[in-house]
Amino acid sequence: MPEIDRIPGRKNGLYVLIRALLMLAPLFLPWIVFSQGKPMAPKDISVLRTRVKEAARATTTLACNFVQEKEMGMIAEKITSRGKFLLKKDKKLRWEYTEPFIYIIVIDHDQIAVKDENKVSRFSLQSNKVFLEVNRVILGSLQGTLLEDERNFSAAFYESKGGWMTRLSIRAPRLKETLDWIDIWFNRNDFTVDRLEMHEAGGDVTRITFSDKKLNQPIADEKFVVH
């Protein structure tokens, strides 16, 4: 039978490795701090929270392209997929993968439609735990609501040349089983999300980078219907 525990029988090796990394950590500290930026001052955090909230409130529609990279560190593999993303107030989302496969997720309030090749499945958001979490994380990041969700996430804020980054550590026990933390990079000019990184408990990272963002352009309701 498969073993559920992580790396049994390697406790000594793992212990030595962790100890060595902890001893070397001070050497890498400047690099770690540089990569995520410097911590923000409390008054700047308050300004950022307000501006993100205002930007989300002012955004009625968002259309953009995205590149998603799934990095599996342990096996040194990266899966890259691409597609288009549409968001319309209130609670309408179309997440369309065009490469290397065709896959469309449409969320309209509490209903989900998934088109996988030619098969369309419809179900309620509440009935599917995977999509419930995905919707909460992705939509919540883009709309800034995750920053306010102190019950499930604790936020730390950093600033760098590229923009502002928020690291959301997971508090919710169920979500913590799959995700360690989420990094969200906000654009310096319009306070929209440029990049989203989901760091999984198993060490894998999913990085979604948004580009060619078009704000408040008309998007027909038909885009949120899947046939």
Add this chain to the structure above:
Amino acid sequence: MRNSWFISILPLLLAGCVSVAPRGLVRDPSADFPGPAPFANYTPPTDSRLYKATLEIKDHRLTGLLIIKYMAPLEPGSRRDHGSYRVVFTSEVGMTFFDLELKERHTRVMSCFPSLKKRALLHLLGSNFRKLTWESAPPAGRAYRQKSTGNLVMDGRRSKTRYWYVYSPAGDTLNGLSARSSASTAVKIGFSRYDKDQPGVITLENPLIGMKMTLKNLH
């Protein structure tokens, strides 16, 4: 009393009904040697292979990407360590459903989505993927013909598992593989839509629990 006796043997009767063996076989000793040498044949990856995957268990359906990657041993040429295969199934949006490490003799669950953390299910998935990795090569066996199709079927045994490899009548294409060591791990694997020498589509079916996995090669 008679009822309780019947109930106690019911699981055995049900297990006996789970058959993955090809039906209607007629012995064909002429095909025993040298056996089929298919040019369209499934072989496990020497590096990595990416599939679009669908996992269906009764009313539940998960879709995503599945990667099978061969991890070379830390000491190349080692007699004891022949490396491992990693099988990682993720959702399209990136969350990992399961990550299995298949060593030559045992399977380890590296990570798993909470709702899939069921010992029997993970054991079955590990057993299935062994047929696509460490246990994909046919053991020596006897040749049969399937009456209805004319397909060549090689029947062999490795350890406690019995295998049936189903080839095209000419023996040049591997169409399927069935394996059974117990009713719970009985699996029927189909290979189709060959592109060059590898199947474009692989289906894995476990009849006892009604699980079906479809893998479409993306490379």
